[in-house]
Amino acid sequence: MLNRYIARLYVRYILLILGALVAFFVGMDMVSENERLPDSANLTLLYVLFQALYSLELILPLSLVFGAIAAKIHLIRMNELVASYALGASRLRVLFPFVAVALLFSMAYVAMTTTPLAYAGDRARAIKQDRFFVSSTHQLFFKFDSSFVYIDELLPLQNEARGVEILEVSGGDLVRHIRAERAFFRQNAWQLESVEQINKPPVSGLQEAGIDRLWYPHYEALRGFRPEIMDNVYEGRSAFSLIDAARAWQLFSNQQISTDRIRGVFYSGLLFPLFAPIFVVIMFFFVPISPRFFNVAIFSSMAVLVTLGGWGSLYALSQLARTGTLSPELALLLPFALSFLVAGYLVKKER
DSSP states (O other): OHHHHHHHHHHHHHHHHHHHHHHHHHHHHHHHHGGGSOSOHHHHHHHHHHHHHHHHHHHHHHHHHHHHHHHHHHHHHTTHHHHHHHTTOOHHHHHHHHHHHHHHHHHHHHHHTTSGGGGHHHHHHHHHTTOSSOOOEEEEEEEETTEEEEEEEEEGGGTEEEEEEEEEEETTEEEEEEEEEEEEEETTEEEEEEEEEEEOOOOSSTTSOOOEEEEEEEEEEOTTOOHHHHHHHHHTOOOOOHHHHHHHHHHHHHTTOOOHHHHHHHHHHHHGGGHHHHHHHHHHTTSOSSGGGSOHHHHHHHHHHHHHHHHHHHHHHHHHHHTTSSOHIIIIIHHHHHHHHHHHHHHHHHO
16 A cells, blocks of 8 residues: 555656656757748657657656655655654665656666667657658768678668669679669668679689679678668767667677677666666665755755756766767766665665
């Protein structure tokens, strides 16, 4: 009964604070970007929706911590916390619904980042730049396995590429040139259409055979190189779904390419939302149980400032990890491990 009451109270404050912060974020963005938005009402509504989803990355964790502070102060003001302890409830029992609700919201957000909703920010920018229906990247050049690939135009939303050229190299020597006007990503590979293939055999003398030119209606290449990965990496974006980040990490490791930025994106998407339940645990043990022992207004202000300061520092570290400026293990894994150990120590001390 007590757990259900505290959980309902906490969820109510979370939703109130989350709604207010999202409305503020989207409202301020609409005011500043009003002239750049399309005239279409449907696209404007989509822009608002995508911006609201994009804002959850920072706003949801803050709402979880602020909601816990507000719920705890409510329990203190109404003397419900003291009454719960007087009836025999332990501090860990009171803490449990806070952690359970915060963890549930955080895991729901992590699950959301495994879906295309992780690209909500990119979709909102596409609407603002009037390229929502056709998003393209031009003149990509990259190395894949033993080949060098050039793509004149990539359309990631349509899983299509135009002007594809592949140079296959063996032992430092060019052995094959493949050219196609169009290619489509299907079944985890690129299907090239109307392909021209030029084979260059090893040349050891003037009597050796020359180049061999072939044409194919269809040709499969670049297996595993997904269009979202190509587009985001080339454009230098830090928006990846967790699944795409994991695939990019594996792909770059196989290609012996630095994975610092990809690891930063993966750790940030997975661990950053989970800091909120840890913050809730740590802050819980520093809140007095009765308004007689502290000034509620001063405590509320200090709790908000400490939360904003700590959360801002963690967010800055996550952005440095996403851009590859700092090692993702140093910027994210280490603070997460230290925070988890502190929270675990406080819980163990209470037992």
